Amino acid sequence: MSQDSSTAPIERATPEDLRERAALDRSTKLPVLFFLTSGLVWLLISCVLGLLASIKLHTPGFLDIGLLSGINWGRLQPAYFNALVYGWCFQAAMAVGLWMMARLCRQPLKNPLTLVVAGHFWNLGVTIGVLQILTGGQAPGDLLEFGRTAWLMLFASFALIVVWQVLMFASRPKGADYVTQLYIIGACFWFPWLFLTANVFTSPQTASGLHAAMTSAWYANGVLFLFLVPMAVGTATYLIPKIVGRPLHSYPLAIAGFWSLALFGGWTGLQKLIGGPLPTWMPAVSSAAQVLLLIPVLCVAANHFMTVRDRHDLVQTSPTLRFIFAGAVFYVISHVVAAFLALSPGLTQYTAAWDGLRFMLVYSYFSMTMFGAIYFILPRLTGCEWLSPGMIRVHFWANIYGGSPIGVFLIIGGIFQGNAMNVWSNGFGALTDMLHGAYIGATLGWVFVLAANLVFFFHFILIALRLGRRSERATLLTSAADHGPASVMITKGAEA
Numbered sequence: 001m002s003q004d005s006s007t008a009p010i011e012r013a014t015p016e017d018l019r020e021r022a023a024l025d026r027s028t029k030l031p032v033l034f035f036l037t038s039g040l041v042w043l044l045i046s047c048v049l050g051l052l053a054s055i056k057l058h059t060p061g062f063l064d065i066g067l068l069s070g071i072n073w074g075r076l077q078p079a080y081f082n083a084l085v086y087g088w089c090f091q092a093a094m095a096v097g098l099w100m101m102a103r104l105c106r107q108p109l110k111n112p113l114t115l116v117v118a119g120h121f122w123n124l125g126v127t128i129g130v131l132q133i134l135t136g137g138q139a140p141g142d143l144l145e146f147g148r149t150a151w152l153m154l155f156a157s158f159a160l161i162v163v164w165q166v167l168m169f170a171s172r173p174k175g176a177d178y179v180t181q182l183y184i185i186g187a188c189f190w191f192p193w194l195f196l197t198a199n200v201f202t203s204p205q206t207a208s209g210l211h212a213a214m215t216s217a218w219y220a221n222g223v224l225f226l227f228l229v230p231m232a233v234g235t236a237t238y239l240i241p242k243i244v245g246r247p248l249h250s251y252p253l254a255i256a257g258f259w260s261l262a263l264f265g266g267w268t269g270l271q272k273l274i275g276g277p278l279p280t281w282m283p284a285v286s287s288a289a290q291v292l293l294l295i296p297v298l299c300v301a302a303n304h305f306m307t308v309r310d311r312h313d314l315v316q317t318s319p320t321l322r323f324i325f326a327g328a329v330f331y332v333i334s335h336v337v338a339a340f341l342a343l344s345p346g347l348t349q350y351t352a353a354w355d356g357l358r359f360m361l362v363y364s365y366f367s368m369t370m371f372g373a374i375y376f377i378l379p380r381l382t383g384c385e386w387l388s389p390g391m392i393r394v395h396f397w398a399n400i401y402g403g404s405p406i407g408v409f410l411i412i413g414g415i416f417q418g419n420a421m422n423v424w425s426n427g428f429g430a431l432t433d434m435l436h437g438a439y440i441g442a443t444l445g446w447v448f449v450l451a452a453n454l455v456f457f458f459h460f461i462l463i464a465l466r467l468g469r470r471s472e473r474a475t476l477l478t479s480a481a482d483h484g485p486a487s488v489m490i491t492k493g494a495e496a
Helices: 015-058 066-070 073-105 112-134 148-170 179-201 209-244 251-267 281-292 294-307 312-316 319-343 353-382 389-421 428-434 436-464 480-491
Strands: none
Touching: 015 073, 015 112, 015 353, 015 436, 073 112, 073 148, 073 179, 073 209, 073 353, 112 148, 148 179, 179 209, 179 251, 209 251, 209 294, 209 319, 209 353, 251 281, 251 294, 281 294, 281 319, 294 319, 312 319, 319 353, 319 389, 353 389, 353 436, 389 428, 389 436, 428 436
């Protein structure tokens, strides 16, 4: 790939540029709005399921009445996480990736109805899979609990959706080369490889118990580090220069971040199986790869920080930049925690720490980045601005005060739990009592997260129905006049 065009000086958009961008937005509007709307519905469903699963940890008898008595933590936990990942995260990634790819490749979407049809089948597959889990029919394996019908439907739907992004990339004009395209295309190819391999090798006809456990651990980490992380990094890499009005700091640094993620991301996962009946070099290699994933983290963090240098005040003004900044903080924290857990897998094995780490990656990092992208994209699709800066602030701070404790309490509680498990005299009841406070704190966090996303969904629906403000100026969290010339790019959002 040639030198990234984003490192060239950013020039003021011409009327022809604005008309081209408007045409590109119109071509992607229907599928992007569909994926975002259905994804947000699944986000709310996953929040309800996650709240119930958290309550079950400290109050097991909650809702044990009638038909609901069979809905225990063992069903609620995988149902919530699968709904969060496949229902919300994947659809948000497909929507944002599709919009960015059309913009970057300057190629309109030729057949939007195909993506909407595929999206309906994707949602049907997720629905079937979640219902299978809640009724006790889930398959074994982390993020592989869906049955054959559901996973075949998901695989076919994903292929129909991403093929259009690949075609856009293949048809891009000369010079339209960006690092974000690499992250999107990489994720589009990595996930089908992960998904098909994992489901084939964990099927009852082909896998032994050991092979299924190894494949499941490899797949679960692969989804995090080879699909969700690259999509979020690519999104931030595209939007940060747009907001601050300057090119990406370093193209070589961005390329180094991408290829180091591609090199090490697929080797992680088996560190969670240390002590199992498999060669000791396997978890050792996975632990080393998890630590080496700090290399792309440092590359991405340094590149983004240098791009925003001297303009960090825009975090107080731009909703998009505020959410992406928060996600970037959790991006670094989650990978540092993952490296620590990889270096001491025996300490936190079979504890709540891994659940906390997964939540931090999936929600505090990925979802916060997607929220920032939605705040940027939706006004360009609907032609109207967000109604209330106050509702945006509520959405942000409720997620910070709610999402942070969920991950932090579970990680810290898991570390204490691991230490206690190594004391032979501690019974199971003592371990449960030790984590009682952490589980209550996580439950309170879920209440905040659910409230935050109810507010966001209401705000989103108003804008999707074109009930927002008719204004040429973006919705800012503070007055643009307070931040001087640096605010130009976000106050004239139609040109971005």
